[in-house]
Amino acid sequence: MSICGRNLKGWVWGLFLALLVLGLTMSASAYQAEEVKNGGTITGKILFKGTPPPRETLKASKDTEVCGTEVPSEALVVGENKGIQWAIVSLVDIKKGKGVDKKATVELDQKGCHYVPHVVKVPAGGTLTVLNSDGILHNIHTYSKVNKSVNKAQPKFRKKLLIDNTFKDPELVSVKCDAHAWMSGYILVEEHPYHAVTKADGSFSLSDVPPGTYKVEVWQEKLGKVTKEVKVEAGKATTLDVELAAM
Ligand SMILES: [Cu+2]
Known part of the structure; x- marks a missing residue:
């Protein structure tokens, strides 16, 4: 009887601790992925306020x-009707909605000594495939606070470089190449898919x-951040x- 009682007590404690751990884990990951039925859409344009400066040219x-x-x-590309390309539009306080596809193939190319696309979205926990269309030596060097940083050479013969187990938590990561100082891009690690990168006409x-x-x-790298409701x-x-104005 006493052995049985002790076992029962241990079992109850075990269950209590398991539930506690589960509760803590759930509260730590704030976003809840679920099916969205009859959701709405947010569309618009991100525009430059005032007269846009001419596009900068860098010397290779x-x-x-x-x-x-x-x-x-x-770093700042403004189209004909003042549309800003590669601005990031995010819902910052969304708690539940569509999930991200961690198995999606996400590619970042190095082409003409540019990152293509300039801003790439990677699902948190997903893999980034880095391509080298240029056939010259590049290196992927990331600057992050939350996730591990990466510094890997990609010689000319290496057409593909997989980066996994790295982009685990939501963060905007800067990427640069130590071989070509002007190369600059961003990796947006997202835990939910409600981020859009603006097209050439500023639309999203x-x-x-x-x-x-x-x-x-x-958010735009040269113009900073504006928040709306x-x-x-x-x-x-x-x-x-x-509209975003020059800082
Ligand atoms: Cu490079």
Whole structure:
């Protein structure tokens, strides 16, 4: 009887501890992925306020047969109607919605001594495949605070480099090449898919957003950050145009 009672007590304690650990784990990962039915859409444009500066040109000092000598900077690209390319639009306070596909193939190419695309989205826990279309030596050097940093050479014969077990937590990671100082890009590690990178005309779209009011953050590497609030209704499209000014 006493042995049985002790066993029971131990079992109850075990269960209690297991539930405690489970609870802590769940509260640590704030975002909950679930199916979204009849969600809304947020679409709009990110525009430059005022007269945009001319696009900067950087001087290439090596591998000029592949890179050229004058390299157009990608740090601030403003299109004809003031649309800003490669700004990031994010729902920052969303707690539940669509999940990210950790098994998706995400590629970042090194082409013409640029990162293509300039901003690449990687699901947290996913793998990044780095390509080397240039056929010259590049190296992938990331600058991060939360995730492990990467510093790997990619010789000209190495067409593919897989980076896994690295981008685990949400963060905007800067990537540079130590061989070509002007090469600069971003890796956006996302735990939810409600981030959009603007197209050449500054447009973006976020779909399947569960109805609610959200804080929207717009970030651009040269122009900084602007925060807006947006209300999303079931099955409806909400328009959000945001202007960013020079800092
Ligand atoms: Cu390089």
